[in-house]
Amino acid sequence: MSNIPANLKYTESHEWIRVEADGTLTVGVTDHAQEALGDVVYLELPEAGRTLAAGEACAVIESVKAASDIYAPVAGEVVESNQAAVDAPESVNADAYAAWLFKIRPDAAADLGKLLDAAGYEAVVANA
Template identity: 55%
Template structure:
Protein backbone atom coordinates (compact mmCIF):
# COMPACT_ATOMS: atom_id res chain seq x y z
CA UNK A 1 0.00 0.00 0.00
CA UNK A 2 1.36 3.40 -0.97
CA UNK A 3 2.25 6.02 1.59
CA UNK A 4 0.66 9.46 1.37
CA UNK A 5 1.50 12.62 3.29
CA UNK A 6 -1.07 15.25 4.16
CA UNK A 7 1.35 18.19 4.06
CA UNK A 8 2.21 17.66 0.40
CA UNK A 9 0.58 18.88 -2.79
CA UNK A 10 0.28 16.33 -5.60
CA UNK A 11 0.06 16.35 -9.38
CA UNK A 12 -2.01 13.76 -11.23
CA UNK A 13 1.25 12.92 -13.05
CA UNK A 14 2.56 11.60 -9.67
CA UNK A 15 4.90 14.35 -8.55
CA UNK A 16 4.71 15.84 -5.05
CA UNK A 17 5.59 19.32 -3.85
CA UNK A 18 6.41 20.47 -0.34
CA UNK A 19 6.54 24.18 0.49
CA UNK A 20 9.44 24.69 2.89
CA UNK A 21 9.61 27.27 5.68
CA UNK A 22 11.80 29.55 3.54
CA UNK A 23 9.22 29.56 0.72
CA UNK A 24 11.13 27.23 -1.58
CA UNK A 25 9.46 24.12 -3.00
CA UNK A 26 10.95 20.63 -2.84
CA UNK A 27 9.79 18.24 -5.60
CA UNK A 28 9.89 14.47 -6.02
CA UNK A 29 7.75 11.56 -7.16
CA UNK A 30 5.14 9.83 -5.05
CA UNK A 31 5.42 6.49 -3.32
CA UNK A 32 2.78 5.20 -5.74
CA UNK A 33 4.91 6.33 -8.72
CA UNK A 34 8.08 4.64 -7.49
CA UNK A 35 6.12 1.43 -6.80
CA UNK A 36 4.68 1.50 -10.32
CA UNK A 37 8.07 2.16 -11.90
CA UNK A 38 9.91 -0.56 -10.04
CA UNK A 39 13.64 -0.30 -9.39
CA UNK A 40 14.81 3.21 -10.26
CA UNK A 41 18.16 3.11 -12.08
CA UNK A 42 18.63 6.72 -13.24
CA UNK A 43 17.33 10.20 -12.42
CA UNK A 44 17.89 13.24 -14.62
CA UNK A 45 17.26 16.52 -12.81
CA UNK A 46 17.28 20.07 -14.14
CA UNK A 47 20.47 22.09 -13.69
CA UNK A 48 20.86 24.44 -10.74
CA UNK A 49 20.19 27.96 -11.97
CA UNK A 50 17.87 26.85 -14.76
CA UNK A 51 14.24 27.94 -14.98
CA UNK A 52 11.38 25.45 -14.83
CA UNK A 53 7.75 26.07 -15.72
CA UNK A 54 4.72 24.71 -13.93
CA UNK A 55 3.28 21.71 -15.74
CA UNK A 56 6.28 21.31 -18.03
CA UNK A 57 8.91 18.57 -18.14
CA UNK A 58 11.81 19.24 -15.80
CA UNK A 59 13.56 15.86 -15.70
CA UNK A 60 13.35 12.13 -16.25
CA UNK A 61 13.26 9.10 -14.00
CA UNK A 62 14.19 5.72 -15.45
CA UNK A 63 13.55 2.31 -13.99
CA UNK A 64 14.07 -1.25 -15.09
CA UNK A 65 10.52 -1.08 -16.52
CA UNK A 66 10.16 2.36 -18.09
CA UNK A 67 11.24 5.99 -18.32
CA UNK A 68 8.92 8.75 -17.17
CA UNK A 69 9.06 12.51 -17.48
CA UNK A 70 9.10 14.55 -14.29
CA UNK A 71 6.93 17.66 -14.36
CA UNK A 72 7.46 20.71 -12.19
CA UNK A 73 4.45 21.75 -10.12
CA UNK A 74 5.74 25.34 -9.93
CA UNK A 75 7.56 27.84 -12.12
CA UNK A 76 10.81 29.31 -10.88
CA UNK A 77 14.56 28.90 -10.54
CA UNK A 78 16.11 25.55 -9.64
CA UNK A 79 18.19 26.23 -6.52
CA UNK A 80 19.26 22.67 -5.62
CA UNK A 81 19.27 19.15 -7.00
CA UNK A 82 19.63 15.93 -5.08
CA UNK A 83 23.12 14.92 -6.25
CA UNK A 84 22.95 11.77 -4.09
CA UNK A 85 20.61 10.31 -6.73
CA UNK A 86 23.47 10.23 -9.28
CA UNK A 87 25.21 7.42 -7.37
CA UNK A 88 22.18 6.00 -5.57
CA UNK A 89 19.02 6.38 -7.71
CA UNK A 90 17.44 3.56 -5.72
CA UNK A 91 17.01 6.10 -2.91
CA UNK A 92 13.83 7.13 -4.74
CA UNK A 93 12.43 3.65 -4.06
CA UNK A 94 13.60 3.57 -0.46
CA UNK A 95 12.57 7.09 0.60
CA UNK A 96 10.51 8.95 -2.03
CA UNK A 97 9.38 11.73 0.32
CA UNK A 98 12.53 12.28 2.34
CA UNK A 99 15.98 11.32 0.99
CA UNK A 100 14.68 10.64 -2.54
CA UNK A 101 13.60 14.19 -3.45
CA UNK A 102 14.64 15.39 -6.94
CA UNK A 103 15.07 19.17 -6.96
CA UNK A 104 14.19 22.42 -5.18
CA UNK A 105 12.74 25.53 -6.77
CA UNK A 106 12.58 29.15 -5.71
CA UNK A 107 9.07 29.71 -7.06
CA UNK A 108 8.18 32.79 -9.07
CA UNK A 109 4.55 32.35 -8.03
CA UNK A 110 3.34 29.96 -5.33
CA UNK A 111 -0.20 30.20 -6.67
CA UNK A 112 0.95 27.62 -9.26
CA UNK A 113 0.23 25.12 -6.47
CA UNK A 114 -3.41 26.23 -6.26
CA UNK A 115 -4.17 23.73 -9.04
CA UNK A 116 -2.31 20.90 -7.32
CA UNK A 117 -4.21 18.17 -5.51
CA UNK A 118 -4.43 17.57 -1.79
CA UNK A 119 -3.93 14.03 -0.53
CA UNK A 120 -7.60 13.06 -0.97
CA UNK A 121 -7.69 14.47 -4.49
CA UNK A 122 -4.55 12.54 -5.41
CA UNK A 123 -5.93 9.30 -3.96
CA UNK A 124 -9.07 9.81 -6.05
CA UNK A 125 -6.97 9.98 -9.24
CA UNK A 126 -5.40 6.64 -8.30
CA UNK A 127 -8.80 5.05 -7.79
CA UNK A 128 -9.80 6.30 -11.25
CA UNK A 129 -6.75 4.50 -12.69
CA UNK A 130 -7.76 1.15 -11.20
Protein backbone atom coordinates in the same frame (compact mmCIF):
# COMPACT_ATOMS: atom_id res chain seq x y z
CA MET B 1 -2.65 1.46 -0.96
CA SER B 2 0.26 3.80 -1.56
CA ASN B 3 1.63 6.03 1.15
CA ILE B 4 0.23 9.57 0.60
CA PRO B 5 1.41 11.95 3.35
CA ALA B 6 -1.21 14.58 4.23
CA ASN B 7 1.35 17.39 4.67
CA LEU B 8 2.41 17.39 1.00
CA LYS B 9 0.91 18.71 -2.22
CA TYR B 10 0.69 16.57 -5.37
CA THR B 11 0.32 16.69 -9.14
CA GLU B 12 -1.73 14.40 -11.36
CA SER B 13 1.59 13.34 -12.95
CA HIS B 14 2.71 11.82 -9.60
CA GLU B 15 5.11 14.43 -8.23
CA TRP B 16 4.97 15.39 -4.54
CA ILE B 17 5.71 18.92 -3.38
CA ARG B 18 6.74 20.08 0.08
CA VAL B 19 6.56 23.80 0.86
CA GLU B 20 9.68 24.82 2.80
CA ALA B 21 9.94 27.61 5.39
CA ASP B 22 11.85 29.83 2.93
CA GLY B 23 9.11 29.52 0.30
CA THR B 24 10.99 27.11 -1.95
CA LEU B 25 9.38 23.85 -3.00
CA THR B 26 11.00 20.46 -2.66
CA VAL B 27 9.87 18.06 -5.41
CA GLY B 28 10.03 14.30 -5.71
CA VAL B 29 8.06 11.38 -7.12
CA THR B 30 5.33 9.74 -5.11
CA ASP B 31 5.38 6.32 -3.53
CA HIS B 32 2.73 5.30 -6.08
CA ALA B 33 5.02 6.38 -8.93
CA GLN B 34 8.06 4.48 -7.65
CA GLU B 35 5.88 1.37 -7.13
CA ALA B 36 4.59 1.59 -10.69
CA LEU B 37 8.09 2.14 -12.10
CA GLY B 38 9.80 -0.68 -10.25
CA ASP B 39 13.54 -0.58 -9.57
CA VAL B 40 14.84 2.92 -10.32
CA VAL B 41 18.25 2.74 -12.01
CA TYR B 42 18.89 6.28 -13.31
CA LEU B 43 17.91 9.89 -12.63
CA GLU B 44 18.56 12.98 -14.72
CA LEU B 45 17.71 16.15 -12.82
CA PRO B 46 17.52 19.82 -13.82
CA GLU B 47 20.48 22.06 -13.05
CA ALA B 48 20.32 24.91 -10.55
CA GLY B 49 19.50 28.17 -12.29
CA ARG B 50 17.25 26.59 -14.90
CA THR B 51 13.92 28.36 -15.31
CA LEU B 52 10.94 26.05 -15.69
CA ALA B 53 7.39 26.52 -16.90
CA ALA B 54 4.60 24.82 -14.97
CA GLY B 55 4.11 21.35 -16.40
CA GLU B 56 7.43 21.38 -18.27
CA ALA B 57 9.26 18.05 -18.48
CA CYS B 58 12.43 18.85 -16.54
CA ALA B 59 13.82 15.54 -15.30
CA VAL B 60 13.92 11.87 -16.23
CA ILE B 61 13.52 8.81 -14.03
CA GLU B 62 14.43 5.43 -15.49
CA SER B 63 13.62 2.04 -14.07
CA VAL B 64 14.23 -1.48 -15.28
CA LYS B 65 10.77 -1.25 -16.89
CA ALA B 66 10.49 2.25 -18.35
CA ALA B 67 11.72 5.82 -18.56
CA SER B 68 9.37 8.58 -17.46
CA ASP B 69 9.49 12.34 -17.49
CA ILE B 70 9.17 14.32 -14.28
CA TYR B 71 7.31 17.61 -14.62
CA ALA B 72 7.72 20.97 -12.90
CA PRO B 73 4.73 21.41 -10.56
CA VAL B 74 4.83 25.22 -10.90
CA ALA B 75 6.77 27.83 -12.87
CA GLY B 76 9.98 28.93 -11.22
CA GLU B 77 13.73 28.59 -10.95
CA VAL B 78 15.55 25.43 -9.91
CA VAL B 79 17.64 26.23 -6.83
CA GLU B 80 19.12 22.79 -6.15
CA SER B 81 19.16 19.20 -7.39
CA ASN B 82 19.70 16.19 -5.15
CA GLN B 83 23.04 14.74 -6.22
CA ALA B 84 22.73 12.02 -3.58
CA ALA B 85 19.62 10.68 -5.37
CA VAL B 86 21.46 10.77 -8.72
CA ASP B 87 24.34 8.81 -7.18
CA ALA B 88 21.96 6.29 -5.57
CA PRO B 89 18.76 6.20 -7.68
CA GLU B 90 17.52 3.17 -5.73
CA SER B 91 16.97 5.59 -2.79
CA VAL B 92 13.74 6.62 -4.55
CA ASN B 93 12.46 3.06 -4.14
CA ALA B 94 13.65 2.87 -0.52
CA ASP B 95 11.78 6.04 0.53
CA ALA B 96 10.15 8.14 -2.18
CA TYR B 97 9.45 10.99 0.25
CA ALA B 98 13.01 11.19 1.64
CA ALA B 99 14.69 10.97 -1.79
CA TRP B 100 13.70 14.41 -3.08
CA LEU B 101 14.79 15.28 -6.61
CA PHE B 102 14.99 19.06 -6.94
CA LYS B 103 14.02 22.32 -5.29
CA ILE B 104 12.32 25.17 -7.10
CA ARG B 105 11.63 28.79 -6.17
CA PRO B 106 8.10 29.43 -7.49
CA ASP B 107 7.39 32.51 -9.60
CA ALA B 108 4.01 32.93 -7.89
CA ALA B 109 2.94 31.48 -4.54
CA ALA B 110 -0.64 31.44 -5.85
CA ASP B 111 0.35 28.58 -8.19
CA LEU B 112 0.38 26.30 -5.14
CA GLY B 113 -3.41 26.53 -5.10
CA LYS B 114 -3.51 24.57 -8.36
CA LEU B 115 -1.81 21.55 -6.78
CA LEU B 116 -3.69 18.60 -5.30
CA ASP B 117 -3.96 17.86 -1.60
CA ALA B 118 -3.56 14.30 -0.32
CA ALA B 119 -7.27 13.48 -0.77
CA GLY B 120 -7.23 14.84 -4.32
CA TYR B 121 -4.16 12.80 -5.20
CA GLU B 122 -5.64 9.69 -3.58
CA ALA B 123 -8.62 10.08 -5.93
CA VAL B 124 -6.27 10.30 -8.94
CA VAL B 125 -4.48 7.10 -7.88
CA ALA B 126 -7.78 5.30 -7.17
CA ASN B 127 -9.07 6.12 -10.66
CA ALA B 128 -5.83 5.17 -12.45
